[in-house]
Amino acid sequence: MSQFKLKDYILGDTITAIATFPSKSALGVVKISGKSSLPIISRIFKPAKNKNIKKVKTHTLHYGWIVEKSRIPACPAGRKNKKSNTNNLIDEVLVSVMRTPNSYTREDVVEVSSHGGTVVLNKILEIILEQGARLALPGEFTYRALVRGRIDLLQAEGVLGIVEAKSLEALELASSQLKGYNSQKIEKLKAGIKELFVHTESLINFPDEDRENLSVIQQKKIKKIREEIDKILQASSQAKAIREGMRCVICGKTNAGKSTLFNYILQEERAIVSKICGTTRDVIEENVNIRGVNLRICDTAGILKPEDSIAKKALEKSSKVFEEADLIILVLDASRPLNDDDFFLLEKSRNKNTIIVINKIDLFQRLDLKKASNISKVKIRMSALKNIGLKDLENAIYSKIYEVGIDRENLIFLNQYQHEILKKAKENISQLEEFSKNNYTIDFINLALKECLDNLGRLSGEVFCEEVLESIFSKFCIGK
Ligand SMILES: Nc1nc2c(ncn2[C@@H]2O[C@H](COP(=O)(O)OP(=O)(O)OP(=O)(O)O)[C@@H](O)[C@H]2O)c(=O)[nH]1
Numbered sequence: 001m002s003q004f005k006l007k008d009y010i011l012g013d014t015i016t017a018i019a020t021f022p023s024k025s026a027l028g029v030v031k032i033s034g035k036s037s038l039p040i041i042s043r044i045f046k047p048a049k050n051k052n053i054k055k056v057k058t059h060t061l062h063y064g065w066i067v068e069k070s071r072i073p074a075c076p077a078g079r080k081n082k083k084s085n086t087n088n089l090i091d092e093v094l095v096s097v098m099r100t101p102n103s104y105t106r107e108d109v110v111e112v113s114s115h116g117g118t119v120v121l122n123k124i125l126e127i128i129l130e131q132g133a134r135l136a137l138p139g140e141f142t143y144r145a146l147v148r149g150r151i152d153l154l155q156a157e158g159v160l161g162i163v164e165a166k167s168l169e170a171l172e173l174a175s176s177q178l179k180g181y182n183s184q185k186i187e188k189l190k191a192g193i194k195e196l197f198v199h200t201e202s203l204i205n206f207p208d209e210d211r212e213n214l215s216v217i218q219q220k221k222i223k224k225i226r227e228e229i230d231k232i233l234q235a236s237s238q239a240k241a242i243r244e245g246m247r248c249v250i251c252g253k254t255n256a257g258k259s260t261l262f263n264y265i266l267q268e269e270r271a272i273v274s275k276i277c278g279t280t281r282d283v284i285e286e287n288v289n290i291r292g293v294n295l296r297i298c299d300t301a302g303i304l305k306p307e308d309s310i311a312k313k314a315l316e317k318s319s320k321v322f323e324e325a326d327l328i329i330l331v332l333d334a335s336r337p338l339n340d341d342d343f344f345l346l347e348k349s350r351n352k353n354t355i356i357v358i359n360k361i362d363l364f365q366r367l368d369l370k371k372a373s374n375i376s377k378v379k380i381r382m383s384a385l386k387n388i389g390l391k392d393l394e395n396a397i398y399s400k401i402y403e404v405g406i407d408r409e410n411l412i413f414l415n416q417y418q419h420e421i422l423k424k425a426k427e428n429i430s431q432l433e434e435f436s437k438n439n440y441t442i443d444f445i446n447l448a449l450k451e452c453l454d455n456l457g458r459l460s461g462e463v464f465c466e467e468v469l470e471s472i473f474s475k476f477c478i479g480k
């Protein structure tokens with residue numbers, strides 16, 4: 001997480017940043033947001049047609065030059081220097097003006113589109129800073145959009161997802177989150193809880209009324225809400241896999257050809273390959289795109305019976321990624337009979353999403369799969385060395401991802417904190433179901449409902465939760 005804290009986001013300041021990647025490119029954009037945006041631009045922009053930029057309509061585009069007061073000092077002895085009051089032309093630009101409240105931050109926003117290039121963009125930024133704006137912190141524009149109510153926290157997460165999308169799937173997920181579809185889902189859950197909460201409040205406030213526990217209909221409603229939350233929690237791990245890439249781990253005994261396969265999938269000599277047993281020690285991780293799906297693929301050590309401290313460490317590392325994997329590729333060596341290590345890994349991956357690769361099919365076959373009782377997984381025959389079978393493996397990986405079926409209806413990307421918070425909301429509900437079953441007084445049920453509402457509110461940003469906000473905004477880049 002970066003160093004900044006939410007308290008550094010001072011809302012009254014006018015902020016500025018380079019919004020495009022500063023490199024040699026055709027165009028670059030510098031953004032300004034806040035109440036001084038228009039006064040600042042009016043001092044540094046010379047429109048080609050004579051006009052007062054402070055008075056132009058919202059959502060209009062203006063052609064002209066960014067200028068800077070000449071820095072040549074006035075001549076000594078009182079002689080007038082003609083140049084001292086002139087302007088230096090910096091770049092030919094287009095300035096767009098978006099007035100409050102119809103802008104991203106709901107403040108006055110100005111965007112200067114200049115030519116790309118680090119020097120020119122930094123120069124324009126410097127001039128804007130000299131005029132009294134402050135350099136924006138990461139995610140500060142989006143934070144303003146959040147606090148001014150233009151978007152909620154789940155939508156802010158969508159913005160981040162669009163910027164970070166590594167595949168078309170991830171982009172689709174993020175844009176639907178930005179559109180607010182997911183927010184509506186959470187809102188619906190909240191509305192259901194709120195209705196029950198209001199009911200319990202009235203029971204508490206009017207003690208003369210029959211203080212009976214929740215009705216059967218209300219209990220059914222609660223159950224339904226718990227099931228809805230469960231679906232979102234389950235789908236959120238799919239959303240995570242789509243957004244961050246499925247984590248696919250190659251495992252197998254030493255010398256099975258894992259690193260050779262890893263290189264074959266990546267189509268580059270990434271990992272060291274050798275006939276010495278135990279070549280790979282560290283986990284090596286790379287991104288690869290298979291038919292539009294982003295995959296984080298890991299090569300691991302094959303050592304299962306470590307004899308020294310390095311091998312022990314290697315085993316620890318590979319076991320850890322094995323546990324966290326969304327998909328396992330278990331490599332068997334077709335040229336050797338199954339041994340204890342193979343049986344151990346076959347058993348370990350029994351309840352995991354697994355593809356078995358039978359490697360080295362170019363050699364004399366000594367592998368007898370009949371001895372492996374539980375080998376009902378998808379099997380792909382390959383020779384990683386002779387480049388045979390990659391298409392089959394890619395197809396198998398692709399269908400494995402979709403085999404589980406993506407629950408698009410409930411697909412919401414939640415970061416780790418948000419996931420925990422939604423889990424807490426579910427616990428609140430389970431707890432209140434217990435209360436209701438065991439005839440606790442209505443006050444307990446009321447309290448559990450209140451906590452559940454608060455937790456759901458933290459998800460959308462309605463209830464202030466510094467940890468969640470910082471966990472999201474620390475990932476943003478400057479200028480967004
Ligand atoms: N004939 C043949 N040899 C292969 C094939 N795949 C890998 N090899 C060879 O098998 C040996 C081991 O390959 P690696 O890729 O290093 O095996 P590994 O599973 O990563 O081994 P460790 O990192 O030691 O666990 C090397 O000599 C490879 O050239 C294959 O499909 N056919």
Ligand SMILES: [Mg+2]
Pocket residue numbers: 258259260271272273279280300301
């Ligand atoms: Mg290896």
